[in-house]
Each structure stands twice: as C-alpha cells, then as structure tokens.
Amino acid sequence: MRLIGWLGLAALAFTVGGTAQAETVKVGVVLPFSGANADLGHQIDKAFDLYVKLHANDIAPNKVEIIKRDEGPPTGAVAKTVATELITNDKVQILTGFVFSPSAIALAPVVTQAKVPMVIANAGTAWITNLSPYIARLSFSMWHHGYPMGAYAHDKIGCKTAALAYTDFPPGKDSTEAFKTGFEKAGGKITDSIPMGSPVQVPDFTPFFTKVKDAKPDCMYVFIPSGAHAAGVMKAYGELGMRKAGVKLIGPMDLIPDNKLQDMGDAAIGTIVMGNYAVDLDNAENKAFNAAWHKEYGKDSYPDFMSAAGWDTMHAIFDTIKKLNGKVDDGSKVVDAMKGWSANGPRGKVSIDAATRDIVQDERAMEVIRKPDGKLGIKVLGTTTAVKDECKELKVGRCGS
Amino acid sequence: MPHFANIAVSILFDGLAYAMFLFITSVGLSVTMGLMGFVNLAHGAFAMAGGYIVVSLTRSLGIDFVPALAIASVTIGVVSIPFERFLYRRLYRSTDLEQVLLTIGLAFMAIATATYFYGPIPKSVPLPEWLQGDINLGFRYFPSYRAFLIVLGGALIAILWYAFERTNIGAKIRAAVDNRRMAESVGINVDLLFTLTFAVGSALAALGGGLAIQLFGLSPSFAVIYLVLFLIVVAVGGLGSLKGTLLAALVLGVFDTGGKYLLADAGGFFIYAVTVAVLLIKPAGFYGRE
Numbered sequence: 001m002r003l004i005g006w007l008g009l010a011a012l013a014f015t016v017g018g019t020a021q022a023e024t025v026k027v028g029v030v031l032p033f034s035g036a037n038a039d040l041g042h043q044i045d046k047a048f049d050l051y052v053k054l055h056a057n058d059i060a061p062n063k064v065e066i067i068k069r070d071e072g073p074p075t076g077a078v079a080k081t082v083a084t085e086l087i088t089n090d091k092v093q094i095l096t097g098f099v100f101s102p103s104a105i106a107l108a109p110v111v112t113q114a115k116v117p118m119v120i121a122n123a124g125t126a127w128i129t130n131l132s133p134y135i136a137r138l139s140f141s142m143w144h145h146g147y148p149m150g151a152y153a154h155d156k157i158g159c160k161t162a163a164l165a166y167t168d169f170p171p172g173k174d175s176t177e178a179f180k181t182g183f184e185k186a187g188g189k190i191t192d193s194i195p196m197g198s199p200v201q202v203p204d205f206t207p208f209f210t211k212v213k214d215a216k217p218d219c220m221y222v223f224i225p226s227g228a229h230a231a232g233v234m235k236a237y238g239e240l241g242m243r244k245a246g247v248k249l250i251g252p253m254d255l256i257p258d259n260k261l262q263d264m265g266d267a268a269i270g271t272i273v274m275g276n277y278a279v280d281l282d283n284a285e286n287k288a289f290n291a292a293w294h295k296e297y298g299k300d301s302y303p304d305f306m307s308a309a310g311w312d313t314m315h316a317i318f319d320t321i322k323k324l325n326g327k328v329d330d331g332s333k334v335v336d337a338m339k340g341w342s343a344n345g346p347r348g349k350v351s352i353d354a355a356t357r358d359i360v361q362d363e364r365a366m367e368v369i370r371k372p373d374g375k376l377g378i379k380v381l382g383t384t385t386a387v388k389d390e391c392k393e394l395k396v397g398r399c400g401s
Numbered sequence: 402m403p404h405f406a407n408i409a410v411s412i413l414f415d416g417l418a419y420a421m422f423l424f425i426t427s428v429g430l431s432v433t434m435g436l437m438g439f440v441n442l443a444h445g446a447f448a449m450a451g452g453y454i455v456v457s458l459t460r461s462l463g464i465d466f467v468p469a470l471a472i473a474s475v476t477i478g479v480v481s482i483p484f485e486r487f488l489y490r491r492l493y494r495s496t497d498l499e500q501v502l503l504t505i506g507l508a509f510m511a512i513a514t515a516t517y518f519y520g521p522i523p524k525s526v527p528l529p530e531w532l533q534g535d536i537n538l539g540f541r542y543f544p545s546y547r548a549f550l551i552v553l554g555g556a557l558i559a560i561l562w563y564a565f566e567r568t569n570i571g572a573k574i575r576a577a578v579d580n581r582r583m584a585e586s587v588g589i590n591v592d593l594l595f596t597l598t599f600a601v602g603s604a605l606a607a608l609g610g611g612l613a614i615q616l617f618g619l620s621p622s623f624a625v626i627y628l629v630l631f632l633i634v635v636a637v638g639g640l641g642s643l644k645g646t647l648l649a650a651l652v653l654g655v656f657d658t659g660g661k662y663l664l665a666d667a668g669g670f671f672i673y674a675v676t677v678a679v680l681l682i683k684p685a686g687f688y689g690r691e
Binding site for chain 2 (some may be wrong): 036041198202264
C-alpha cells in the first residue's frame, strides 16, 4: 500500500512536472545576411523578429530559441553547410528561412535524412516541395504568379507577343516556363527567351533589353531576384524608353518589392505584376502588420512580399508549436501538424495544402500607380482566390514526380 | 536603317558606355599595381565609398548629381592618402599574400561599415533632367546617361593621356614604373609619386562608383562583387599601362555587350573567354611587360 502510495505520488509529480515543464523549441533561421542579396534576408528576418516579439505569449509556457545563420550567395553551398551545422551541432528542431531555391534544393536530402522539418519562407522553384516530405512552404511557387499571368497578359493586358527575360537559375527558368505555359495556352506567342546572367551580381541589363526593344514584342515578362536586380531592371527599362516604344513590362511581383518601389521613380508606373502581396493591400491584418512594422523599424522602412511570407511562416511555426505543446522532436509530426493549417495574414487568407505541403493563397494582378499623396503604390486590378501551385496540379516536368 | 546596322550601333554604343565605366574604375587599380606592385583589393571599396558619398550628397543635401560626383571623387582621393601613408606603405615590400589579406580585410570592413550606416537595400540617385530619357542623334535615339558616360570617359582619357605622356610628373611616373631604383637614383621622389598616383586612382574609383549607381544600383557588396571585373580589365590590359587599360576596357566592354545581345545563352561567358584568349597569347596583357 505504501509502495503504491509512493508510486502514485511519483506519477502525480511526473504528470505535474510534464505539464508545467516548458519546452524551448530551437528554430534555425537561414537567411542571406551578406552579399548582393543581404537585404532580402533582412526583409524576412525583420518579420520573424517582429512576430516572435509580438506573439511570444501565444506559445507560453513554451519558448522559442532562434539561431540565425548566413545563407550566403545564391548557390546553395554555404546554406547547406550552415544548415547541416544547425542540425548536428545546435540540434535545431525546425529549420526556416531560405531565400534562394538552390539552398532549399541542396538541403532537401539533408532534412530528409535528419528528419528535421524545413519551413520555407521564400525559395519559390515549384518542385522544391516534392524533394522531401519534411518540406513545407509558406511563400509561393513561381507558378502561383507566372502561370495565371500568362492568361491575364494575353486576355486583359493585350499582349499578343511577349519576350521572356530572366536571371539564369532555377526559379528564373521556372517562372518563365510557368508564364509561357499559361500564355501559349491563351493563344499568345513568345518571341524570345533571354537568360540574363547569374543571381550573384547585377548585370548591366541594357544589352538584353535593347535586344527586346529592337524586336518590339507587345510585352516583356521579366523574372529577377527581387533585391538589387529589381532596381537595375527598372533603371534600364526607363533609360531605354521601352514603354514609349510600346513594350510593356510585366512579371511576378519580384519586379516591384515594396521596400524599393519608392526609389524606382516614374519608370515603374504602369508595370503590371501578378503576386500575393503589396503594402497597399486593403485588409485588417495587413494594416496591423504595417503599423507594427513602422512602429518597430521606422516610417521609411517598408515590409514587402518576403516579409509578409516571413510573418505567415513564423505564424505557422508558432501555431504548430502550440498545437503540439512544444513537443516538436518528431519532425514528421511537425509536418503533419502543419498540413491543412490556415490563417488570415497580411496576404489575406492563406493555408497549407495537405497533399503538397505548399501554400494556397490569393493571387492579384497589380499595377504600379502614382498615389494621390505623391508616393508610388499599387492598384489591384483583379483577384483570384485560393490559388494552388499549378505546376503540381498540372504535373509539369519535375512537379509531376 | 537596316536591321544589322541598327544592332551593330546598339552594341557599339552600349559597349562603349560600359567600357568607359570599366576604364574609369579600373585605371587606378592598374597604375597602383604597375607602379607599386601592390595588390589593392580594397579598390572596389573606394569605389563603393564614392558611390555612397554621391548618394548622401544628392539625397540628403540636395546637391546636383554632377557636382556631387566631383565632390565624392575629391573627398575619396584625399581620404585615401592616410590609407596609403599609414597602412599600405608598410606592406610594399611584403608578399602578395599579406597585401591581399590586408586589402580584402579592408574591403570587408568597408562593407560592414556601409551596411551599418546605409543598410543593405540598394540605393539609387536622383538624376538631373538632362541625364534622364534619351537624346536624338539624328538617325536614332540613345539613352542620355550612357551618352554622358561616353563623353565624360573620353574627356578623362584625354586628360590622363596628357598628364601621363606630356607632363613632367607623368614622365616621372613612367620612369618609376619602368625602373624604380634608377628613378630614385636620379632624384625622383618616388614615395611622393606613389601617394599622388594612389590618391588619383582612388579618386577615379570613387567617380566610377558614383557613375555605377545608375547602371547597377549601389549596395555595400559593390566593394567586392565587381572587383573581378576590374581585376580582369587590369590583367588583360597589362599592369601599369594606361593604353592597355583603355584597350582592355574597350575590348571587354564591347565583347561583353555584344555577347549578351547576340548570344544571350552564352553571354555572361564571353568576357571570360576573351580574357583567357588574350592571356594565352599575351600572358602579361596587351601592354604589360613580359
């Protein structure tokens, strides 16, 4: 009897201890903090920090410990090294961040083997989510923007012919392939496809664009990483007077990241992009997000679509930690808990498709305008709700495997 | 105008503008390496610093772009003097490795400093009305800014050529490049010449950095990512040769632009192909001494 009494006490102590004991979840953040694309890393990092700061109590008594590492250049090698260290040395339980597709691609076999969930906050090459059952993506696939833009450009913008110009790495090929598929299905004709160098350094875009200008298609669809490249594209496009020459600039929203839009000047006005976010989006979550951002980072700092995805990414991670009550050691359980997750964020309603672990979100055609207050902004021309990654829906190429 | 002629004019014009940028930014590096045998990998950092001064002057103080370029160039020229006197000078007789370590370290420090003050987001500059849009040269339109680059580059080449070939100081510099000991023994103050040419080279780099903002945008990593281009120009042209640097800039600028225009699939590769070809035939560059 006495023995049972002791056992009971011990069991009681165990359960009490079990519920009261707070878990500290280690989250490894891999983002570019150096190099030509450092500002992309900072856009997401600021959103992560802001979410963690404002929502720390949501997961109480559990806590997160964020460990940050530099993703390095867009080649994947550095990202693979630092993420492997995060897994083996720092024992992180969740990996997140990843601006560049090559990083996510290089790391897929590592997270599969280590059974650590990898929650992607940006890298958008469509087939990345097929590479490992431990990958979930909160940002977008290149097909989210590129594919619907094809039909939209042909039917609504009036592009009968279009030239493709892209930065020569996986998401560039993916984005232009998506646009081409949609555009040709709608009856448009692609006149040219121009790779424009590597994502590591911003090239002089003039020779590429001069070629397009001389060939005079109705539209030019451009994909570039949305860092320093975006500003360069707009400069060359404006300088060459291409809009005056009748070549419209279209593309995914990477062309007009909100934190660089004000610097782009008149050349940007009239650019039409397909995307999921702009600071001008009219919804309550976005207004609150922008207000919190300006309060934390100053009135001249703007979030952009990467920040919005970063915010939703940390939101999904926090909800998962809460759902599992901090028990995140089993990577497959974490991924399972994320399947079907949905929330309202700055981008509107977003959810994770249980079958593909990729995001489902609204896509908007947006045009750059000069707002009444003199600043540049966007006007939403049309919205399609709950868009899935068409690459996997249509099983195109590697998306089908 | 027939199509192929139009293409040729496009390539030549854009290539020439690009070449002028390459020349202005690289010539200082070439002279430093030729004259002092010093490997200055922080050259790009001086260019980047010049660019940020232009950004601050135009955006915060409202100074026009062209005077801002001049101010930035002179400022960096002056600021580079203590670097040469107190840091670089100590390592003139050291091994290449030590020089490389010092200067690449300086470049990284410059990147961190610029990131601290300006942030990593690329900056742009407001251009005056006359540098925006395009100008009509009778038979077709050209972007004004690139035309400005070509004119400015041409003027600088003329000035440098005159200073190098026709003035007393120029003759002394050439003498010091050819044979430093001999130059010293006939009473030329080579130390002072070093400082002077280093300052002028850095000032030109700063000018190049200011001019590059409109071409590539300006972010802190400018100090390193375009360094390869400058080093290629110097290697192909031959160390310490004004003529060589100019020829290399022209060849690389036009080939790079032409390659990107005509054969975009292999475009980025052209500049390296030309470099390898030239160095195979002339290992010391166009006008370098074997």
